[in-house]
Amino acid sequence: DTEVTQTPKHLVMGMTNKKSLKCEQHMGHRAMYWYKQKAKKPPELMFVYSYEKLSINESVPSRFSPECPNSSLLNLHLHALQPEDSALYLCASTGVSSTDTQYFGPGTRLTVL
């Protein structure tokens, strides 16, 4: 099983709302990632968790707050977002070696009004 699941598939929120994106994998992977993808652009790395600890934050604004409750789950908490934050948010996971394959979820399409 190489599945990464993400919920919800679509999310529309206002600039004053608080919402969360969820990601789950059961492949025993110990590294999990959040990427942001704008239309016609490649995915851009936001955060990396390694063994449930935040290891990389690519200078992401604090209105995005990641959380890794356990080795299978990854959340992205959203608060006071801007319309330009509208994008496809992708979760990925991989094993511990730098050459392990990184598998992506289907993404959450976020629209900020």
Next chain:
Amino acid sequence: GESVGLHLPTLSVQEGDNSIINCAYSNSASDYFIWYKQESGKGPQFIIDIRSNMDKRQGQRVTVLLNKTVKHLSLQIAATQPGDSAVYFCAENMDTGRRALTFGSGTRLQVQP
């Protein structure tokens, strides 16, 4: 290839022909490379990978070639089918300590029936 503005480079081929998608990567120290396929509204799907100690790797209908001298990666798809229509991204692992991928700008493959 590189994107210009919001337009992805596009490769248009006839069904049954072979396709070659090219990618120039950034870091001569990158040790691992992956090709992903992304269909509209979906997350990137792993196609094939290659380590820097190899020049060529073959999968089912796909071949990846790595030329480290000129920092060039290519994906060859044999007997291209309509289901191969998608955006293709190359990705490199630029920093073995980070286990995070950097994506190329992507190429859209259109297969004409």
